[in-house]
Amino acid sequence: MLLPHFEPECFDVKENFACDYPEEGLIKAYNVQTGEKYPDFAEFVSFFGFNGGRDQEDIMARFLYGSSKDWNNVTCNWIKEDIRKGQDSLFSKWKQFLDSKFVGESWQGIDPVSAFTLCECGVDNKQKIVRYFTLPNSLEGVTFLEDDQPCSDKVSFSTYSSRWQNQDYETQVVDTTGCHFVHRDSDKGRGILLIALVSMLIILGLGFLIYYYRETQIMYASSQRTMAVFLTGAFFLNASYLVYVGYSPTRGRCFIRIALLTFGVTLFTGSLLIKQFYLYGLFYASPFNSRNATRTAILKRQILILTTIPVILIICWSALVSNLTPR
Incomplete structure (x- = not known):
């Protein structure tokens, strides 16, 4: 707030400071720290022509960088008394020398408001909750550059610019929360993926051995069907981790993971039932395991039974989550 030389007003501050206006005819009621923060300060002063026989730069320097006292009450009281x-x-006379647009719009401002965003999952399996600033609506003469990278690890700002003020609003991390999935570049994520991949390679190797030695007596007596179904279920269980680890959940990924888990668990545990079906077929004829049926036909029937269970479970799951919105 800038005031002309008028009848000085005094009041007691902490140390009975005697208030008076400077001899240049202006008073700095609030502490102005830098000229860059108030770019139109010189223009405003020049409108009033308060040179006082001194260079304008000298006056600017004294008011921008000089010490200030608590002048708040002085400023408000002066305006109240003068308007009466x-x-x-005198304030009305000042306005006659100023352009109406300069007075009506240049002084206006708008305060930025806080906004929050949830950043992507980091390698520490944490998500940052970041506060940045945005402008609720536009105003002529005001430029606001919103932080376009609030989740950056570097210090970033939103910048407010007007005729009277330039200010940076720093983007800050206000909190962190755990990720809803395991980041693939984290130690846990890499460990899980490594174990899953190695396990899948071992399962494929065992499956190849079963097929390669399928005609041997020991393999023939060990129920190849039971081992094949068992390994297939184990393979699906490990494959589900490849879908889950390292990627943000979506509806499609969740469906694939549930399908792999359901089929994996059913086939893994159902391999024991396959063994029971085989023993049952040795002694009793049944529609599912006839003595006259080939081994391939029997296996197809048993696989059909085991796959029907997870299909029903997946259909039920899809019906339950069809109206849910993914994160």
């Missing part, structure tokens, strides 16, 4: 004078108000 009506037509003789």
